[in-house]
Each structure stands twice: as structure tokens, then as C-alpha cells.
Amino acid sequence: MDVHKIQVSTKDNLASNSTKIHQVLSTSDMEPTIIFMTGSTGFIGKETVKQLAQGDAQLLLLVRSEQRARTVLKAYGVKDFTRITFITGDLSISGLGLAAVDRERVVKANVIIHAGGTMDVTLERKVAEQIFMDGAREVAQLAQEIHGTRGLRHFIHVVGFMSPYGQRNEQGGYLQVDHVGDQESAYEEMKFHADLLIREHAEEHNYPLSVVNPSTVVGPRPTGETEQTGGIGLLIQAIQKRLMPVVPGGSSYWLPMVENDIVARTLVFLSREADPAGGTYPLLARKEDSPNMKELLHLLAHELDVPKPKGAVPLPWIQWAMKSGGTRLTGVPAESVAFITNRSFPVEETEALFTRMGQSWPDIREQLPLVTADLDYRLRYTPLPEEVPADYIRSRSGNMAMIGWEGEGEPWIIVHGLLQSADEMLLLGEQLWKETGNPVWLMDLAGFGRSPVHQGDEAFEGQVGTLLKALDEFKGPVKLVGHSIGAAIVAAAQLRSGRTDIRLGLLQPVANNSNPNVLRWVSRLPRGVMRSLLRLRSEKSWKRMFSAYISGEDKRGMDHMMAKRIRSSLQSPRIAGANADLLRWMHSGKRGRVSSFSWMQEWADDHTNHTLVVWGKEDREYHYPQDMNSQVQRIDVPYGHYFPTFQYKETASILAKWSDTLK
Template identity: 25%
Template sequence: MDDAIVFGATGFIGRSLVAELLARGQRVAAAVRNDTLTPWLTSQGVDLSRLGIVTVDITRPLADLPDVRDVYNAAGRFAFGLSERDARSVNVTGALHVVEWAATLPRLRRLVHISGYRVSAADGHPDYAELGAYEASKSEADLAVRARAEELSVPLTVANPSTVIGPGQYIGLATLVEDLWHGRLPALPGSSDTFLPVTTIDYFVRFLAEIPASPAGEHYWVLDDDTPLLPELIGAMAAHMGVRAPRRTLPVGLLRRLPRRLTGADPETLSFLSADRYPTASADAFAAGVGLEKPPVTQALRTWADDLVAARFGSASPWRSPYGFHTVAGAPTWVTGDREHPSHVLLHGLPMNGDLWKPVAAHLPGPVLAPDLPGLGRSAPSPEPIDVWLADLMGPVRTRPVLVAHSLACGAALRFAADHPDRLSGLVLVSPAFLQAPAPRRARSALAAPILRRMPPPRLARTLGVPDGPEVRSATADLRRPGVARRVTASLRGHTVQRREWRALLDRVTVPVQIVVGSTDPLTEPVDLPMAEIAGAGHYPQLTHPTQLAAHLRSPAAAPTGA
């Protein structure tokens, strides 16, 4: 027999709830329409030995399901623009089917129904035209589930969460953050006292897991009352990500009257923008009684911002390595990898970002540190020179790593190696542009800022002579952000006057230096240094020949040492 069944187990809340229950040693039946749950749980390292998968369509009456003690209904259609029929089929009819099936269980301990914090306590049928299908269906379901559970004597607890944040949440508040990140948020919807509370996914599923053992009859609003008001919340996230926060607000009433093509605001989202507060006392008392503590909300929002940017707001898979924004030389800097014990520090060239090194890092023996250079990729511009920025980036490093630089990043790497030889075990220059032929005029024209901003990934890949893969798509996404393409073009122009300076630095560097180039992108200026040539590679061997490049970075001449 199973301990619990989770309906909606493939959803954002449902899958994390399944993982939490399994981690507590429970036997769990996951009710799904299609099994996308198992791969996700496997990717999270969850033990699946106590998991059972059952195929269910809750829009139809339920039968032939396992006997369980606890029932969780996390199923729901959370989307805007739904028809009333589509929203009601899952959120209302489906929820009632779960209640009616739960009433047949001989050893039922609790039905936990997950509702929403904006549900109405008023009687009657909600206004679908005014509220929108999603919110109206959740309000209708809240009333209907309570009434049907009482009629059938089903022990019920309703959990009303606010916006649940965490890795994998890309709707609701996330769309506002996405507009902020891309510079598409000139004004903030709502007012100075708009309250859009959040709770984290980890806290919420732990809360849910504790409910069945508690007395029945209580219903909980689960949210963090310390969530900053919306202008402060957006301001804090903007500061963390290094983007400009809007200074103006637009009242909801005005937004409702303006055409959507002008505002970009979905009318259904506007009902969530209010100054309302919620009855959280019972939920807080319950959490205290079972030893649950909310994480600091400001830090939780920053961590979620990192997750959103890493996943490109749901369009990409994050690099499976620590990531996030860190303040380096006074600027929010996107850093991937180990900031204290890297074996290699990897500096990207243009017009790429730190993701350029992802194919190579998979073949290196130890952790890497791969930042986005200041003002490029996902990093904000630094008020300090690049040399100060690199020294500050290296400040927390406790190993003597190999410093690897590509193309135009070689100048900063050379200066650091010359000034701090005791901090490095080696220096590798990959496709050092200052020792190679300048890019043809046609290629430089293709990288002009207005063209870069509009360039689709396949065209950028052809321009660079590399495969169109996730690294190119990552770079393209950043080039469309305000200012990034312009700074790339400015860096390319400035390179021509630095070639002689960088060449002279080679004579000052005392750490072991190795140069790696592609056979189709050779040096035009000979140097008396160890050099490796990768057959068939061009200017970006990280993307075309990552295994071969990694082999050169692992060579004895470039082996890292400990602190």
C-alpha cells in the first residue's frame, strides 16, 4: 500500500512535493497524464524505489487507483487566456472528482487541496468575465471542494499559497522579472502599495508534507508577509541583476482601459495587483509548531532571479554548476562555477559569454570558474578597469589555477599573470587575437551593434564559423539586452590599438605560458612559446573541438597546483 498519492505530480508544485515525500521515506503514487516526472526526479538525484506512477485524467470520474492514506491535489491549469470550459474542467470538475474518490478510501487520513491566496470567501458563482478563467475557476473550486468534502465527511485541509518561487517557475511574477531583465519594463503596473507576496517551493512542500499528521479542519494561507511591496521587490531584483528598475507606476485602472498592444499587460494578471493582506496567523503558528522557518525573503528572491536568468526564463537548460550574480569590482557579475577552488579560470572572447566554455568544462578534471566579463553577457558594466575587475574576481580563489583566456580576453589575462605570478600555475591563450590576422572588414561589419542585436542564432553561428548550439543561443539572447551589443562592438574597435602592448606583455610573464590555436586560424606573428594547433579548428575551438582543447588544458605544462 502507498502512503500518499499526488495528483498533478508533473507540475511545478506537484513534482517537488513528490520529491519531498520520497525523501521522507514515504511510498508515493504519482498521478499523471504523461510521465515527465521520472526524468525530472532522476535529474534531481531522487531515489525512485518507493515511487509508483499511475496514469490519471481527473476531468473524468476516478477509479482503480491505489489505496492510500493521504491525498494531495496539486493538479490545476495555471495559465492565462484559458476558456471557461478548459479552466473549469481541471480546476473545478477535476478537483471535485478527487474529493469524491477520496471519500471512498477506507484508511483516508487527509485530503490536502492546493488552492490559491486570491480565492474569494464570498458565496455564489465568481464572475469569469471580470476575473478571468484561471482566477474565477480557482475561486469556484475553493468553495465547491469545501462544500463537497463537508457533505461526504472527507477530512480536508486547504492550502492557499501565494506566488510560489523557485527553479522551474516561469509564469506569473516571473514574466515581470523577464521584462525587467530585457529592458522592457518602462513602468511598473500597480501602485506604491501593491503587495504581491511570495513563498519558496522548498518551504511550501515541507509545509504540505506536515499537514496530514495535524488536526483536520484548519485552512492555511501560506505566504511570506515580509515580502517587500512590489516596487521595492522589483527594485531589489533589479539591483541584484544589474539592470535599471522602473521609477514610475501605472495604476491598474488605467492599464485596464489601455489597449493590451500598448501596455503588454495580460488583463488577467491585473487582478493580482492589489494592496490586500491575508490571514496568515494560523499558517505561521502551524509552521512554528512543526519547526518550519521561512528563508529570508530577499535572499530567496535573489536566488530565484539567478535561476530565472540561468534558465533564460524557461527557454534553456542551466549549466549544471553553481551560478549566479556576485558583486565584482562594484558591479553585479554573472559567475558560473567554483569561486574558491577552481582548477581553471576561463575568460571568454567576443561576442560570447561564459557559456562558451561549457563544452570544454565537461572534459576538465576539476571545478572551473567561468564569469561573464563586465558589461558583456549577463554581467553589468563595472565602474573599474578590467584589471581591477579581474583581480577582484580572483580575490576569493584559494588554489593556484590555470588562467585560460580566449581571443580579446588575452590582454587582461596577460596583465594579471604578469602582475600576480604567485597566484597562477599557468596561462593558456586560446586563439590570441593580438598574434593573429585582424578580422576581415566584412566580418567586422557583420558584428556591428545594430546587426548583432537583431542577429538570429543560426546567422551568428555562420558568422563565427561554429555550430548553432546552446552556447550560441545563450550569446544571442544577451546581445539583445540593452547595451551589450554596443559594448561588444566598442571592444572590437579598441583591440586594434592594443596589439603591440599585449605582445610586449609576453616577455614579462614568468608563469608557464601555452598557446592553442586552430589550424584554420593560425598565428601570423611567431613567438618562442609552447604552442598547440588543433587540426580543422577555427577561432572558437571550444565549440568545434572541445575534447581536443580540454586535452591541451589538462597537459602537464598547464596543470594546476594547490594553495
């Protein structure tokens, strides 16, 4: 049966969605919506709660710990808890483990969203059965009780897209499947049996049921943050380790994907329908409109900076190899290929639902670079110390990932240097935000942190071009600060932009001003060799380097933490390659006028007060740029190259005072 193509989505859909939802609600005489929800702190659940909290529904959230749930939701961006009630319980316990007073609250709900269950494809069968089958029985029993006493408006069940129970046999009954398939994990099998249990229970007791079948879920726009690493993250992990030299299944196979904000938007809309008809809604695009496995793996390999896979191997062969010892050797579970399929899925009902929503289907290709960079960084991530702030927000500008704080007045935009990412600038950013009250945004350079690689061939020019596109989204005056090579990049971007409303703060600017040392020789080695040297350098060696930049009470183990984080992040071929490219550019001798800072001669004549250079006199690797205009304001500090990271309070104070002189 032909399925019409769903068009690519745009940000404008948000406004049209809210209008259409309002029309649905305003034409009904519904009683106030009270939603009982499981899985509210999961990857899909948090986004759903965040969207629901912007409406007027009362939310009853089943959680194991109210304190933990509140913390998790607050960290995700849920700000208003006035319509949220936490219900302490557990899906695997009889009666959901509810106290009598909580049971009384729950039976007043008229909508149930059942999205509970651990996302772990490696779950043992007994544990999976407790979570999914026992949980389904308990929630279904609750639905029966509500419907028998006051009427249940809608039961919405979230279950994986590979479930076979969305289709009927020729007699109109559900397909009977004893085992979903040898390739499926107990996690998948128990979820699918729970799907059948709830479907049959809904038919028996005659309450409206909608089954939402998300495909592999990735992070939302604009950031692509994919904290659920058990789906596509397993595939990326295999590619990271260069354990996917061939295409599993070939071009006839694919990996359906959907962003979690699209899933949440679907659940929110269904919860607000006045007279739900029920149905099954696979959340995925048509197979022919999606990247096949060859295209997908080539895209992922490009973003991860590893060789593209060549040839194809039947999927059962790969599954057999992984189950026969490959998983033990590689650390990548056999379930990493469980969601790869050659099936097409009926999306007629989904298309009709999206038409009602005023929503069009997004092209996953637009989101994949951000998702890939986020997962690549996340899988290599070493947590920061507890004293590092946790109240920042993540966003994106252009194609650059950024973190920071909102505020009043001119924004600060800070770009890190070599061997670091925006995360290492968090302490500086928070201090600057506290001192000025301005918005502060920390950018990840292309290929660093959570930013995708740039699409140019030349390292420096690619970075400048990516930053220019990001700056286009900031209208009005900004204070642009860069550290190390980041200072050269922001300086070049300012010049290329032609804007006169950008004030420059250059922290230890470097380009062609390195001192003679072994790094200059190493940088002339082939790219692959240099990247390997960076990846092989020991944590102890990195610690020795950073120890030279810290002293006294500033130390506090930060040299060890920085060494551990850098060693870990450089195991990513993408991040190691981005560092190698800029190091090779800096020491190759092939630099133009902009990179050597001679542009400051013409810029500083008219904008001396708009530029500040802070220079650490103890830097052993670089000297102050000889061609820097002497009229530029310069402040010397008695530190080494990485003073913005280790002496962040003093650096923030210098920048804040400089900002005051610009007013």
C-alpha cells in the same frame, strides 16, 4: 491584527528543519506514510518529490505518462525511485482514469497532496474548469473513500494565494463569490472555486485539511531557476520589451513571491505531521517587509539593464489598455498583472507553522537578481541541439550561475568568452569531464547567461571581482580555464587572489591584442549605440562569421545553431549590454598592466608549468599577445577564435594532457 515579523532565512535552517521533523515523527506512533500526489511533475511538484524522496514515505504519483514523468523527475535531480510508484491517470477524467489495480493502490494512501493543474493564466474557461473543478471533485471523492474505510491522516491542497476562501464571514461561513473579479483569469477563478469545493467537502466528511496558498512562485536557492514563466516571467517579459514604463498601481501595490523549495519544504513538513490540525497557510511575507511595486520594478529594470519606470498608473487602467488591444500588439497577456495586489494577507497561521518547522522566512530581495537573470535568459533561449548533454547539473558559486558535473580530484572551472555563455561550452565541459573524471564547472560571466549583472561601474574590474567571490567557494587547488576575454578575466582574478594553487589554461586570450578592423571603430561609439548594433545584427551575418571557424564534419549545422542562439540572446538588453561593455573596454585603449598580460612576466618565472596557452592561428580578429612571457607553454592549433566551441574534442584532449603533466 498585528502579525510578527518573520526573520530572514539562512542555509542553516535545513539542518534545524530535519531535526525538528525527526522529533515530530519520533514522538508519534504513526503507521508508514503513503502519499498520493497530483502535480508531481510541475514546478512545485518536482521539488516536493525531490525532498520527499529523501525520506521514507511511499509515493504514489498520478501522471499521464510514466516514462515522461520519470524522465522529468530524473532530470530535476530525483535519483532514488525505489519508493516511488507511478499511477497512470488524468485529473479531468472520471475516476481519475485509474485502472482497477491502481485504484486499489491509491486507496491505501493516508496522505493526499493535491498540487495538480496546468500553470497557464491564459487557459480558456472550459479547459480550466475541466482541470481544476473536475479534478477537485475526483480527488475529494477519493479522500472520502479513504477516510471512510481506513482513515485519511491529512489532505493537503495547493491553491493560489489570491483565493478568498481562506477567510470566513461574520457568521463563520465561507465568503460566497460568484466571480472572483473581472481582472482574474478563468485559470484563477476555477482554482479558487476548487478551493471552496474541497474545503466544504472536508468539513462535510470530517477529514483534516491544510490549504497551502503559495504566492507567485520563483526558483529555489541557490540557482533561482524559474522554469514556470507564467508568473513573474510575464512581468519580466513586459520589462524586457520596454512595455512597462510606469509602475502598475504605484507604491501601495506589491507582488508577493516565494521560492519553490520553501513551498516544497512546507508540503513535506505537513505530510509528516502526526496529528495535523489543518489550516490555511498563505506563503508570503508581510506586505511591509516586501518590496513594493516601485522597488520591485526598479530592481528588475536594473538587472535587465533597461530604464527604470517613471511615475505610476492605476492598475485598472493598465488592465483596460491590455485588454483593449495592448496584448495583441505587444504579445504580453493581460494576465501578466493579475497577481499584483494592494491587499495584505493574514499570516498568523503561516508564522506558527514556520515556527514548528524551525524555518524563517527568506527575503526575496536576495533571490531576485538570480531569478531575473534566469528568466531573462530563459525567455530568449534557443534550445541546443539534441546531441548536447542533458545530464549536467545547475548550481551557483558566489553570484555566478554555473553548470557542470561532479567528480573526483581537482575541479576544472571554465569561463566563456564574448557572445557566448556557459551553455556554449557544454560539449567541451562534458568531453573534459569524461576524459579526466574531475569535477567540471562552466561559469556564466556577470550579465551573461543566467548570472546577474555585476554591481561595479567598470566592465572588466566588475567581472574580475565577481569571479574572485565565486573562487572563494572553491577550497584547494583548481584548474582555471578561460576563453577569449574570459582568459583575461581568469588571469586577472588569479593574480588578484594571491593564490598559488590555481593552474591557468588560457584559450585564445584577448585584451589589448586586437587587429585593426571596423570593430575597433565601432567600439568607440556610445554604449547604447553599440548595444543596439549588436541586437540588430542579423542571424545571417552571425552565421557567416561562425562559418569561418568551422570546417568539414565539424560543421553539422553548428554555425546556424550558434548564429540563431547569439541573435536570440542579444535581444536581451542585459546580455547585449554586458557584451558591449567588454567590447568597449577591450578596444578603448584604457587598459592597465593586468589586462595587457604583462603580469605574466613575473608570474611565469616561478610557475611556467602551471600555465598553458592554446592559440588558434587562424584567428582573424586578434593576434598572439606580444607581452606574454615567452616561457609560458604554448600550443598552436589550426583553427579560428571559437575553436573551444567547435573543436571541443581536440581542446579537451589538450587540456587533459596538460593536466597530466601537473600531477
